[in-house]
Amino acid sequence: MNSANVIEIEEPETVETTSGCEVRMPAGLLGFEQIKNFLLIANPAEAPFRWLQVKDNPSLAFVVIEPFFFMPDYSPDIPQQDVNFLGLSSPDDAAVFNIVTVHNSKGATVNLKGPVVINRNTGVGKQVVIANAAQYSVQHPLPVNEAA
Amino acid sequence: MLILSRKTGESIVIDGRIHVKVVRVEGEAVKIGIEAPSEVPVHRREVYEEIQRSNQQALTRQNTALPKLPSPKPVKPARKGSKVP
Numbered sequence: 001m002n003s004a005n006v007i008e009i010e011e012p013e014t015v016e017t018t019s020g021c022e023v024r025m026p027a028g029l030l031g032f033e034q035i036k037n038f039l040l041i042a043n044p045a046e047a048p049f050r051w052l053q054v055k056d057n058p059s060l061a062f063v064v065i066e067p068f069f070f071m072p073d074y075s076p077d078i079p080q081q082d083v084n085f086l087g088l089s090s091p092d093d094a095a096v097f098n099i100v101t102v103h104n105s106k107g108a109t110v111n112l113k114g115p116v117v118i119n120r121n122t123g124v125g126k127q128v129v130i131a132n133a134a135q136y137s138v139q140h141p142l143p144v145n146e147a148a
Numbered sequence: 149m150l151i152l153s154r155k156t157g158e159s160i161v162i163d164g165r166i167h168v169k170v171v172r173v174e175g176e177a178v179k180i181g182i183e184a185p186s187e188v189p190v191h192r193r194e195v196y197e198e199i200q201r202s203n204q205q206a207l208t209r210q211n212t213a214l215p216k217l218p219s220p221k222p223v224k225p226a227r228k229g230s231k232v233p
Contacts, residue, residue: 027189031200032207049214061210062203069217085186101206108215111206114199127203129195138202144215 023052023118023125029062029099030114030127038125040064040097040118049100052116064097065110070143076115077131086119086126095120099127106144112136 020039028035037055048069053061067074076096078088088094095118098110113133118125130136152160159169167183182190 026187029203030189030191030196031203033189046214048217051210053210059209060207062206063208063212063214081186099203099206101202102208102212102214106215111199111202113195114202126189127199129191129199133195138198142215143218145218 020053022055022123024123025116025125025127027126029116030129050097052097052099063100063102063108064116065100065142067096067098067110067112067115070110071112071140074112074136075132076112076117076128076136078117078128079131082117082126082128086117086124087122088117088119093119093121100142101139108142108144109137109139110142111138112140113138 020041023038023040025036025038027033035054035056039051039053039055039058041051041053041061043051048065050064051061052064067076074096078094086094097116097118098112099114099116100108100110102108113136114127114129116125117128154160154170156170156173159167161167165185166188167181169181169183170178171181172179184190
């Protein structure tokens with residue numbers, strides 16, 4: 001199985017691979033600034049959810065999801081400082097993921113104020129506090145199936 | 149907490165590499181300018197704490213059972229939705 005393989009982002013390659021790709025977050029996550037290295041892992045059986053796994057402690061991970069699955073008009077306003085930091089030259093360079101809090105097998109919420117934005121070409125990411133954070137919730141409910 | 153008094157236009161240096169400047173005072177609101185290396189994240193405190201709490205709640209283990217979403221059909225817009233000014 002491929003799940004143990006790590007694909008290094010050397011050439012321009014989209015973040016959407018079927019196993020794991022490295023994501024480097026120089027500023028960590030808010031509250032977890034010391035954790036800089038992650039693997040973004042996709043298990044097809046769990047799509048559209050993916051895992052942002054802590055590389056040095058693989059038992060720890062964050063569930064993430066691309067917001068467009070449930071909110072096609074999500075428009076995070078990424079501050080210019082962060083655009084520069086990530087080296088984004090166009091919106092297509094950016095892969096946007098939101099962190100999911102799983103409350104139980106039937107309920108989950110997603111943080112829309114602080115998406116994880118990753119430069120697809122370099123694998124460098126940052127948890128960005130969007131300029132229009134007031135417009136969105138940090139605990140937006142995910143529409144889940146009742147009969148899981 | 150170190151408490152310093154600054155007038156408009158005056159600055160503070162932290163760790164020799166982070167500069168905080170009082171740009172303007174408008175009534176009760178103080179406009180603050182921050183120069184810091186790009187890997188030093190700077191946030192308004194209340195938003196930082198809200199997201200920090202959310203991250204802490206979200207941290208989990210990879211054997212966590214995930215809920216099922218109703219048919220995950222990706223509705224990808226023409227742009228990825230990130231506004232790059």
